[in-house]
Amino acid sequence: MSAAFPPHRGPVMSDVAARAGVSHQTVSRVLNGHPHVSATTRTRVLAAIAELGYRRNLSARVLATGRSNVIGVVAQNTTLYGPSSMVQAIGEAALGADLSLTVGHVAGYDATAASRRIVERLVQQGAAGLVFIAPVDAAAEAMRLVPEGIPIVTVDGLPEWQVANVSVDQYTGGLLATRHLLEAGHRTVWHVAGPEQWHGSRAREDGWRAALAEVGAVAPPMARAGWSAASGYQCGRMLARIPDCTAIFAANDHVALGIMRAITEQGRRVPDDVSIIGFDDVPEAGYFHPALTTIRQEFGDVGRQALRLLLDQLATGVKSAESALVEPLLIPRDTVAAPERKPS
Amino acid sequence: MSAAFPPHRGPVMSDVAARAGVSHQTVSRVLNGHPHVSATTRTRVLAAIAELGYRRNLSARVLATGRSNVIGVVAQNTTLYGPSSMVQAIGEAALGADLSLTVGHVAGYDATAASRRIVERLVQQGAAGLVFIAPVDAAAEAMRLVPEGIPIVTVDGLPEWQVANVSVDQYTGGLLATRHLLEAGHRTVWHVAGPEQWHGSRAREDGWRAALAEVGAVAPPMARAGWSAASGYQCGRMLARIPDCTAIFAANDHVALGIMRAITEQGRRVPDDVSIIGFDDVPEAGYFHPALTTIRQEFGDVGRQALRLLLDQLATGVKSAESALVEPLLIPRDTVAAPERKPS
DNA sequence: GGGCGAAATGTGAACGCAAACATGCTTGGC
DNA sequence: GCCAAGCATGTTTGCGTTCACATTTCGCCC
Numbered sequence A, B: 001m002s003a004a005f006p007p008h009r010g011p012v013m014s015d016v017a018a019r020a021g022v023s024h025q026t027v028s029r030v031l032n033g034h035p036h037v038s039a040t041t042r043t044r045v046l047a048a049i050a051e052l053g054y055r056r057n058l059s060a061r062v063l064a065t066g067r068s069n070v071i072g073v074v075a076q077n078t079t080l081y082g083p084s085s086m087v088q089a090i091g092e093a094a095l096g097a098d099l100s101l102t103v104g105h106v107a108g109y110d111a112t113a114a115s116r117r118i119v120e121r122l123v124q125q126g127a128a129g130l131v132f133i134a135p136v137d138a139a140a141e142a143m144r145l146v147p148e149g150i151p152i153v154t155v156d157g158l159p160e161w162q163v164a165n166v167s168v169d170q171y172t173g174g175l176l177a178t179r180h181l182l183e184a185g186h187r188t189v190w191h192v193a194g195p196e197q198w199h200g201s202r203a204r205e206d207g208w209r210a211a212l213a214e215v216g217a218v219a220p221p222m223a224r225a226g227w228s229a230a231s232g233y234q235c236g237r238m239l240a241r242i243p244d245c246t247a248i249f250a251a252n253d254h255v256a257l258g259i260m261r262a263i264t265e266q267g268r269r270v271p272d273d274v275s276i277i278g279f280d281d282v283p284e285a286g287y288f289h290p291a292l293t294t295i296r297q298e299f300g301d302v303g304r305q306a307l308r309l310l311l312d313q314l315a316t317g318v319k320s321a322e323s324a325l326v327e328p329l330l331i332p333r334d335t336v337a338a339p340e341r342k343p344s
Numbered sequence C: 001g002g003g004c005g006a007a008a009t010g011t012g013a014a015c016g017c018a019a020a021c022a023t024g025c026t027t028g029g030c
Numbered sequence D: 001g002c003c004a005a006g007c008a009t010g011t012t013t014g015c016g017t018t019c020a021c022a023t024t025t026c027g028c029c030c
Helices: A013-020 A024-031 A039-052 A058-065 A081-096 A112-124 A138-143 A170-183 A199-214 A229-239 A253-265 A299-316 B013-020 B024-031 B039-052 B058-065 B081-096 B112-124 B138-143 B170-183 B199-214 B229-239 B253-265 B299-316
Strands: A070-075 A100-105 A129-133 A152-155 A164-168 A190-193 A247-250 A275-277 A294-296 A323-326 A329-331 B070-075 B100-105 B129-133 B152-155 B164-168 B190-193 B247-250 B275-277 B294-296 B323-326 B329-331
Touching: A013 A024, A013 A039, A024 A039, A058 B058, A070 A081, A070 A112, A081 A100, A081 A129, A081 A299, A081 B100, A081 B112, A100 A112, A100 B081, A100 B100, A100 B112, A112 A138, A112 B081, A112 B100, A129 A138, A129 A299, A138 A152, A152 A299, A164 A170, A164 A199, A164 A299, A170 A199, A170 A247, A170 A275, A170 A294, A170 A329, A190 A199, A190 A229, A229 A253, A247 A253, A253 A275, A299 A323, B013 B024, B013 B039, B024 B039, B070 B081, B070 B112, B081 B100, B081 B129, B081 B299, B100 B112, B112 B138, B129 B138, B129 B299, B138 B152, B152 B299, B164 B170, B164 B199, B164 B299, B170 B199, B170 B247, B170 B275, B170 B294, B170 B329, B190 B199, B190 B229, B229 B253, B247 B253, B253 B275, B299 B323
Parallel strands: A070 A100, A070 A129, A129 A152, A152 A164, A164 A323, A190 A247, A247 A275, B070 B100, B070 B129, B129 B152, B152 B164, B164 B323, B190 B247, B247 B275
Antiparallel strands: A294 A329, B294 B329
């Protein structure tokens, strides 16, 4: 990166001041909405700004104030539906609050090194606050690099981190899903869990176990998938061969899709032979074949709440560990039915 | 935002200098990898930096140099698979190039106002370059707000914009998809296009028409969907009732999914009665029922190329209008078959 | 109409860094 | 043994903004 663009320097505050016949400080006051500026002066300054096409230099402002209106987001794999929806929601909310977002994209799940660099970056840039989309433990370590004095909000973080957090109540989600299957008449429910490192996976699993315990059902062995249809398919190939397995709670919708495929290939039918329920309610879940019963997570809500929590901290100036829970919702569709009563 | 966090001020360069027993300028030299620093001094400085936990203030650096290593990304709806994959890819590439990314998320498709604000933001922040994920015309207007001297790369932009651009060759994609259906023996191919404002939709449509023209097939009326399964389903409900319609090229995989559902509900079979091909190759496409034949777009490539184009401009210091095309790839699966020869 | 308080505006410094320039030191060639 | 040529380092200045403080202007009351 040897040669370079001419460092772009537009008009500065003193240019505007000269044009409007005032001092640079008055321009600053107008820009920041300070009181004690006469209406006529204000309009003159505003006119000068418009004529010159002046834009205030954010770096200088940050340097002078030690504070920016940029908030950083540390995201895991934003290719996944959940994380990307969340980033989108936070982004929209931020725009509304006149904040801008710097998003650091961590590649892979365990990339602690990448997270560190990103945090480093964000802090150097003078981020006013940080949102960690932290569904995995790896995030916790990177969080420690954040200097005191920069407020943090986690999304899908752990309570023991003692940090403001907002999550979908995945435990309840697991409970809801499992109960729904049980209420349809299944003796027990099998679970294909998501990756172990993800907190959400564990919470859903707990919910599943709790629901089984409620009715005294015995928990069958648990399969472990990734978040992809491909990994769901792998698990499904085993599950499909187990005659007792008539009800499956899948880690998410895509895993459910993979499982359904494996089951169908094995000659069993959904939901007649095997009922299945997903998680997330991706927009296309209702168009799977058959339409997938699932648990909806309101990612948009999560994003907005996260931003609210951050703004609160920014406004009050104190770190909080307040946490918000977003309730999931059961979306009944066509993949859950009563088990066929076999002559047993 | 009245109260506030104490402006976080860590150790500064002169603190490090004092500790290492050198001048702040020497510290700066070490930090920037300048030559003419003795090895012993360098290690002393490095040690001091580590001990103090010093981090250089990026705003000050930007202010002093007039140049930043932040690049801005203006993205449309990052909930969609394509855009989000692209942002992810650009993010990863950027991390490798020691650049950071500020992503502005535009809500909705036509939100020109939002785009303007985002560009405003990005420029104020002193972004060194901008990547516009600009699959719709609305982006062009926002681009005009960017001052001369800031290099731009568009993704899915239009050649007439005279800006460096990288796109998937969607025309060829449309050609490939249509030919594939034609070669399977279908007389003609129906097309459910994506939203009109998206350049990609138009290019795919052109490819479709071209492929039909190649064999002298007449183009049936074209249906128009969004990008969602739901909109695909709506179109599919009509198409399913048209006996002549035996081959459909869908705007993308999700639309294809919706169409398949509509067709199945109507009592027709895929691919026996109707063949269908999608676009994108979302990770779960192979697990749809039946597995979807589709055209893969290598979004990762697109992201990397876009960054390369930007870096080139940054390095040479001249705006270019070079453009790169990423070739799509046909992924044959199970939704395309020969039409049943009816006694006609 | 003199004086007083508030509103309106201006002045100078500081933020943390990098660039340009200045300085002292070492080496080596003749 | 002296000067030139580099190397290693220090000093000063300015980037564009805000902040704390200083100054001017205005309106108003007795």
